[in-house]
Amino acid sequence: MTSHHLRSPARQAGSRSAEGQSPFVRLYDRLALAADRRRGWHNLPPPLGLATLLGLRNILRRNNLYDTGAQLAVGLTPLGALEARHLTERTSDGTYNDLDDPRMGMAGSRFGRNIPPERTFPEREPDIMSPSPREVSRALLTRREFIPAESVNTLAASWLQFMIRDWFSHGPGTMEQPWRIELVPDDPWPAPPMLVARTLRDPTRPDDDTRPPTFINENSHWWDASQLYGNDLETQRKLRTGENGRLRLPDNGSLFPDEPDLDEANKPGFWLGLAMMHIVFILEHNAICDRLRGEYPDWPDEQLFQRARLINAALIAKIHTVEWTPAVISHPTTIAALRANWFGILGERVHRLLGRISGSEVLSGIVGGRTDHFGVPYALTEEFTAVYRMHPLIPDDWSFRSAADDSVLQEATFRELAGPHAYELLTKHSLTDLLYSFGTSHPGLVTLHNFPKFLQEYVRPDGKLVDLAAIDILRIREVGVPRYNEFRRLLRLTPAKDFASLTDDPEWAEELRQIYGDDIERVDLMTGMFAEPRPKGFAFSDTAFRIFILMASRRLNSDRFLTRDYTPQVYTQTGLDWIERNSMATVLLRHFPELRPSMRAVTNAFAPWEPAAT
Numbered sequence: 001m002t003s004h005h006l007r008s009p010a011r012q013a014g015s016r017s018a019e020g021q022s023p024f025v026r027l028y029d030r031l032a033l034a035a036d037r038r039r040g041w042h043n044l045p046p047p048l049g050l051a052t053l054l055g056l057r058n059i060l061r062r063n064n065l066y067d068t069g070a071q072l073a074v075g076l077t078p079l080g081a082l083e084a085r086h087l088t089e090r091t092s093d094g095t096y097n098d099l100d101d102p103r104m105g106m107a108g109s110r111f112g113r114n115i116p117p118e119r120t121f122p123e124r125e126p127d128i129m130s131p132s133p134r135e136v137s138r139a140l141l142t143r144r145e146f147i148p149a150e151s152v153n154t155l156a157a158s159w160l161q162f163m164i165r166d167w168f169s170h171g172p173g174t175m176e177q178p179w180r181i182e183l184v185p186d187d188p189w190p191a192p193p194m195l196v197a198r199t200l201r202d203p204t205r206p207d208d209d210t211r212p213p214t215f216i217n218e219n220s221h222w223w224d225a226s227q228l229y230g231n232d233l234e235t236q237r238k239l240r241t242g243e244n245g246r247l248r249l250p251d252n253g254s255l256f257p258d259e260p261d262l263d264e265a266n267k268p269g270f271w272l273g274l275a276m277m278h279i280v281f282i283l284e285h286n287a288i289c290d291r292l293r294g295e296y297p298d299w300p301d302e303q304l305f306q307r308a309r310l311i312n313a314a315l316i317a318k319i320h321t322v323e324w325t326p327a328v329i330s331h332p333t334t335i336a337a338l339r340a341n342w343f344g345i346l347g348e349r350v351h352r353l354l355g356r357i358s359g360s361e362v363l364s365g366i367v368g369g370r371t372d373h374f375g376v377p378y379a380l381t382e383e384f385t386a387v388y389r390m391h392p393l394i395p396d397d398w399s400f401r402s403a404a405d406d407s408v409l410q411e412a413t414f415r416e417l418a419g420p421h422a423y424e425l426l427t428k429h430s431l432t433d434l435l436y437s438f439g440t441s442h443p444g445l446v447t448l449h450n451f452p453k454f455l456q457e458y459v460r461p462d463g464k465l466v467d468l469a470a471i472d473i474l475r476i477r478e479v480g481v482p483r484y485n486e487f488r489r490l491l492r493l494t495p496a497k498d499f500a501s502l503t504d505d506p507e508w509a510e511e512l513r514q515i516y517g518d519d520i521e522r523v524d525l526m527t528g529m530f531a532e533p534r535p536k537g538f539a540f541s542d543t544a545f546r547i548f549i550l551m552a553s554r555r556l557n558s559d560r561f562l563t564r565d566y567t568p569q570v571y572t573q574t575g576l577d578w579i580e581r582n583s584m585a586t587v588l589l590r591h592f593p594e595l596r597p598s599m600r601a602v603t604n605a606f607a608p609w610e611p612a613a614t
Contacts, residue, residue, distance in 0.1 A: 032053075033059060042333060050333055057549050062374075065550070066116060067376045067377055068111065072109060075108065086099070106221075110215065111215050111379060112378075112379035114491075119482060122477060122480040128478070132182065133181055134470045136469075136527060139514075149445040152608070153443070156328055162278070163320060168221075171200045173200060179195070217379075223555050224561075240301075245304025245305035246305075274422075275423070276438070286308075295572070321338055327607060342556075344365035346364065366562070367563070370563060373558050378559075380551070381551065384551045391451055395452065402436075409429055440611050447530050455467075476525055483522060499516075505531075584604075584606065585599055
């Protein structure tokens with residue numbers, strides 16, 4: 001491992017600072033903040049709500065992007081010189097997305113922050129264990145009965161895991177000096193105390209460093225579909241056929257048929273929904289390759305692969321932006337705001353007819369516009385990771401049904417979907433029937449008392465028993481993300497003054513009060529977000545949404561291949577047309593046309609599908 005000096009964390013400055021903006025913009029932003037605090041953006045008519053969100057995003061961009069020296073990376077040989085291919089191809093490890101700072105966002109670089117780094121020191125023991133993460137899990141998160149998110153289907157849960165595998169990973173952790181969670185006498189856990197691996201320390205930091213801790217993202221920070229293509233060249237080569245740009249398809253129960261030791265099924269967190277998404281977008285990559293071969297028959301394997309990867313990754317980003325996110329936060333204002341990120345407020349029709357008619361991201365969208373880091377090197381953040389802990393989306397009980405007549409094929413528990421069992425189900429049932437079953441069922445609502453019981457007693461492929469609910473609580477504390485009230489203050493949101501104001505459920509308020517010893521300031525970020533009232537149509541909290549307002553745009557703004565190099569010269573016109581003309585629905589129907597009867601009435605593939613006629 002190499003060692004680098006940690007730069008002093010610095011808030012963004014320069015052209016994006018308050019001093020560099022016009023009096024009108026500063027006044028607009030203050031009015032937006034006042035409107036949000038007085039009424040709430042979600043209680044305003046959609047045009048005013050959208051205008052309020054724009055002002056809130058301006059404020060977040062100025063005040064909630066912090067540099068941790070995120071572009072420093074671990075264990076690297078010196079980068080070679082810029083090559084012509086770097087201008088038009090994504091690299092395997094995320095380097096050279098930013099040509100002036102080629103390590104920015106690469107695999108092995110640090111997570112950034114959305115809060116001041118000096119506020120990110122983790123609590124020391126014993127405070128970090130108070131209250132016990134296991135007791136929080138048992139008393140506040142345990143699912144009493146399944147609470148569905150009825151506006152979406154279970155593909156939304158599969159998709160989220162698919163995205164997370166692209167975005168971030170802190171690594172496997174270390175059992176050297178593990179966390180010890182002491183258990184109360186009536187806890188049925190089989191081997192007290194509960195031992196939890198510590199998050200790997202940042203190896204670029206000296207042991208005696210007294211500054212706020214930083215952590216390493218094993219994945220590329222870019223939205224580059226690394227869950228399909230890998231984070232290094234060796235892995236990427238193993239995933240390819242070497243012919244016509246294509247990726248290998250699953251064979252004999254392995255995503256890596258020639259390398260069983262790399263079998264994805266043996267990694268913690270693998271399950272049927274994730275396997276299904278992998279297969280769908282491997283098929284889509286290969287379909288893109290076939291289309292490009294038809295247009296450019298003389299292109300070699302490498303050129304076909306690289307162009308298909310660009311197109312597939314951008315299509316995935318588009319699906320998440322204009323379909324998945326509006327489905328899980330289906331308020332009219334957020335639907336308009338998220339679509340505006342891609343198409344601009346002038347809308348998709350104008351975008352398709354005239355393309356970009358303005359340099360303004362508000363009018364014509366972020367995609368295809370100018371690249372902008374807003375004064376801070378790009379990185380995904382610890383706060384973004386924290387608010388994406390949404391395990392309640394997973395049901396415990398599953399029913400697999402026939403796409404032809406809705407007849408029951410198999411009833412199963414989530415344990416039968418996880419790890420290598422996923423491939424047993426893929427062998428037993430057609431992917432058409434599995435997709436139909438996911439499309440016609442609901443995920444869970446992200447709320448208290450809805451954590452899947454099988455994840456509270458989850459047996460990993462290595463045989464270790466874990467309580468993921470307790471681990472989620474501990475991980476957020478461990479990386480120094482503040483507790484709920486302080487987190488809200490740092491996002492300019494009003495903190496809860498007491499437990500009754502935190503939630504609109506009196507029973508929950510009393511349970512929270514008891515667990516947190518009548519101290520509202522001790523409420524964990526995750527339990528606070530799960531308890532708070534949600535805006536209409538939301539499957540998760542408004543507090544989490546504040547991070548999305550900032551980071552959903554930033555992932556597009558900072559990526560050269562989604563901004564200034566989103567051009568026919570880089571993607572080909574065929575590639576741009578493929579992205580703009582396709583959606584999750586067209587992807588599924590291209591490869592699984594038997595789903596058409598159930599999907600004929602849905603405008604968003606993540607909305608519930610119609611059951612097949614019996």
